[in-house]
Amino acid sequence: MKKLILILAVLLCLGGRSFAAVDWESKGMQLAGEIVANPSAFFYDFQQDLEGTTPLPPGKRFSVQTGLFPSLLPMGYMNLSGKYRLHGEGRIAPGVPQLDLIGGYCDMYWAKMLAKQSDSIDSAKLNGYYLGAILSSSVSPKIRTFWGYKRSVLGAKFEFAPGEELDLMGTKVGNIDTGFKDDFLMAGIETPKGINKFWSMQLNYGIRTQTFSTKLSWYGPHFELGINIYPEGVLVFHPVWNFHVNF
Amino acid sequence: MKKIILSVVMLAAVDSYAAVSEDSKIFTPYFDMTLMEAAYLPSKGNIFSGGNINTQVGLLTKITKNDSVFGLYNFNYTGPAFQPQDSKQFTDRNMSHGFNFEYRRNLGEKFRVRPGVSLVTDYSRSGANEAWQNGLYNMSSKGGQLAADYNFDFDRNGFLTATYIVRKITFPNYTDLLREFKNANNTAETSGGLQDQSLTQFSFRPNWNGFFAGYTYTQQIYKHQMVVDAHSGVYGSTKQKDKSTMIDGGFRQRLWIFDLSPMLSYTIHRSNQNYLRYKSALGGDITNMADGSNDITMVAKNYDYNELTFSVPADLNITGKWAIGGAINVTRRVYTDRGARNVDNNYTASKQHNLMSTLTGSIRKRMNDVATMRLFYSLVVASSNNKFEKYMPSNYTGNSFGVAYQLSY
Numbered sequence: 029m030k031k032l033i034l035i036l037a038v039l040l041c042l043g044g045r046s047f048a049a050v051d052w053e054s055k056g057m058q059l060a061g062e063i064v065a066n067p068s069a070f071f072y073d074f075q076q077d078l079e080g081t082t083p084l085p086p087g088k089r090f091s092v093q094t095g096l097f098p099s100l101l102p103m104g105y106m107n108l109s110g111k112y113r114l115h116g117e118g119r120i121a122p123g124v125p126q127l128d129l130i131g132g133y134c135d136m137y138w139a140k141m142l143a144k145q146s147d148s149i150d151s152a153k154l155n156g157y158y159l160g161a162i163l164s165s166s167v168s169p170k171i172r173t174f175w176g177y178k179r180s181v182l183g184a185k186f187e188f189a190p191g192e193e194l195d196l197m198g199t200k201v202g203n204i205d206t207g208f209k210d211d212f213l214m215a216g217i218e219t220p221k222g223i224n225k226f227w228s229m230q231l232n233y234g235i236r237t238q239t240f241s242t243k244l245s246w247y248g249p250h251f252e253l254g255i256n257i258y259p260e261g262v263l264v265f266h267p268v269w270n271f272h273v274n275f
Numbered sequence: 276m277k278k279i280i281l282s283v284v285m286l287a288a289v290d291s292y293a294a295v296s297e298d299s300k301i302f303t304p305y306f307d308m309t310l311m312e313a314a315y316l317p318s319k320g321n322i323f324s325g326g327n328i329n330t331q332v333g334l335l336t337k338i339t340k341n342d343s344v345f346g347l348y349n350f351n352y353t354g355p356a357f358q359p360q361d362s363k364q365f366t367d368r369n370m371s372h373g374f375n376f377e378y379r380r381n382l383g384e385k386f387r388v389r390p391g392v393s394l395v396t397d398y399s400r401s402g403a404n405e406a407w408q409n410g411l412y413n414m415s416s417k418g419g420q421l422a423a424d425y426n427f428d429f430d431r432n433g434f435l436t437a438t439y440i441v442r443k444i445t446f447p448n449y450t451d452l453l454r455e456f457k458n459a460n461n462t463a464e465t466s467g468g469l470q471d472q473s474l475t476q477f478s479f480r481p482n483w484n485g486f487f488a489g490y491t492y493t494q495q496i497y498k499h500q501m502v503v504d505a506h507s508g509v510y511g512s513t514k515q516k517d518k519s520t521m522i523d524g525g526f527r528q529r530l531w532i533f534d535l536s537p538m539l540s541y542t543i544h545r546s547n548q549n550y551l552r553y554k555s556a557l558g559g560d561i562t563n564m565a566d567g568s569n570d571i572t573m574v575a576k577n578y579d580y581n582e583l584t585f586s587v588p589a590d591l592n593i594t595g596k597w598a599i600g601g602a603i604n605v606t607r608r609v610y611t612d613r614g615a616r617n618v619d620n621n622y623t624a625s626k627q628h629n630l631m632s633t634l635t636g637s638i639r640k641r642m643n644d645v646a647t648m649r650l651f652y653s654l655v656v657a658s659s660n661n662k663f664e665k666y667m668p669s670n671y672t673g674n675s676f677g678v679a680y681q682l683s684y
Contacts, residue, residue: 050322167304171684217306217682229308229682231330238407242310257312259354264324
């Protein structure tokens with residue numbers, strides 16, 4: 029391992045002369061501009077973090093899940109998800125895939141707090157849900173592929189107090205009602221990492237908005253650790269920590 | 276852009292063969308997912324992130340002993356990254372959906388034919404973050420292929436493959452803004468479709484025992500784009516036609532604890548299109564278009580080039596799970612007629628040549644039989660005798676570091 033570090037250090041030194049100073053202020057303004065340009069897409073990425081889009085482990089009938097990071101903390105998404113197995117793989121007939129129904133709801137607590145604390149905002153809501161189904165099929169003792177569909181909806185509604193409306197270039201805006209809605213197709217592959225432990229990789233693709241993401245997940249009986257990657261999002265990497273119980 | 280089209284078409288053609296191994300099962304699924312995400316720090320410009328996602332999902336269905344059908348869906352996303360000179364901006368992205376359907380018919384033990392169809396939709400996006408549907412270079416391609424394989428050595432996977440493909444390629448959003456501006460009353464008809472083209476390609480590829488080689492000839496015939504006359508400087512009646520010939524070779528071998536996969540290719544690209552360089556929109560002196568420092572300069576055969584590429588990736592397997600990787604990639608392009616420009620945008624006597632070298636160090640972990648993870652650092656050095664870099668950098672260095680995952684079944 030020391031040799032590895034040494035080699036990488038040498039490579040970094042070779043490249044060192046080409047490092048330009050990173051303009052973090054400019055980068056921050058660019059990211060802020062992207063959030064302002066499309067706030068729903070920014071917040072929807074966090075909803076995807078809490079969505080349970082992997083199949084139930086073989087032998088389990090249902091599960092409940094809640095996203096801990098970054099959904100509950102720091103984003104303040106109160107959330108609950110569930111999965112229900114309609115039938116197990118090969119139960120109806122040999123080769124018929126497992127079919128799970130998935131769904132969940134989330135509501136941003138910080139938005140409600142903002143409305144309570146602010147004199148200029150009467151109400152603020154940022155909530156969403158998702159519903160879908162996942163087919164999963166074993167292609168070898170160590171490999172399970174899965175395919176799915178989900179409909180995801182995120183609503184964002186802000187009402188300003190009379191006299192406190194937003195002034196956008198001379199136009200008074202009394203409320204903002206926006207959101208994100210799309211139908212997603214999912215494809216993934218799962219492989220065991222140990223007893224009751226799995227590793228999976230999946231692609232989610234929104235048909236209408238062409239939003240896409242990949243999820244890398246490591247999950248066991250109770251926790252899921254993941255890296256969600258949103259290549260076209262404001263924050264590309266989302267480290268994810270979710271809690272679930274399977275029955 | 277032409278390189279992107281060629282890459283998309285060639286990937287579709289190659290993947291459809293290399294995707295699965297056939298066995299006695301009726302259904303054989305295929306799944307391959309590669310994910311790479313990296314941070315890029317160029318010597319010119321600010322830090323940015325980019326990545327690549329490639330997902331292939333396929334199914335081989337064996338109908339009879341000699342007949343099978345193979346369907347493959349390919350999602351590919353190429354994010355911001357360092358680019359070879361004269362190609363794309365760092366911030367440009369592409370996303371494509373490709374569908375390939377192939378019928379495979381065995382003719383005896385050694386021969387096989389594979390007719391097929393291909394549909395590809397490619398979206399492009401610039402740093403301006405326009406909607407995917409509005410990309411100027413959005414492209415759709417449809418066409419067919421006829422491939423034939425001859426297996427001459429079953430023990431060492433020796434076969435010859437000849438492939439002929441035809442594609443009709445359209446760019447629904449592409450327009451010429453200058454023509455629209457000059458002819459505002461009749462824009463859509465005159466300025467659209469200039470990139471639309473038909474592409475034909477023939478390739479011949481022998482493979483044996485991990486060694487491979489290939490000859491590929493590609494012809495692109497533009498449907499509407501006319502050639503700028505080299506003498507008058509105005510569009511003539513000849514349509515643009517590009518030809519490209521590529522010879523490549525390499526091998527994939529395991530030598531002791533090393534995994535080696537070096538590759539060498541040489542491309543000759545020729546186009547009948549010329550280029551009229553305006554230093555500014557106000558330039559109007561057409562009396563001496565041969566003068567490289569004139570406001571308007573004619574560069575005949577501006578797009579003709581010869582390109583040499585070689586890469587030497589190697590993995591040193593320390594244990595069954597861990598490996599140290601190293602790779603050198605070099606691309607050198609020499610334009611046959613295009614002069615290099617100085618910082619003032621004046622052509623010089625020497626012909627333009629670009630060199631892009633990438634040195635990569637990595638650590639690879641094999642997670643299990645089907646999955647690998649790689650942490651990598653790359654140093655890119657791009658140099659050129661073209662010193663006019665107002666719009667795109669020709670001389671820069673860059674560092675990138677990131678992580679890549681691959682899961683393949």
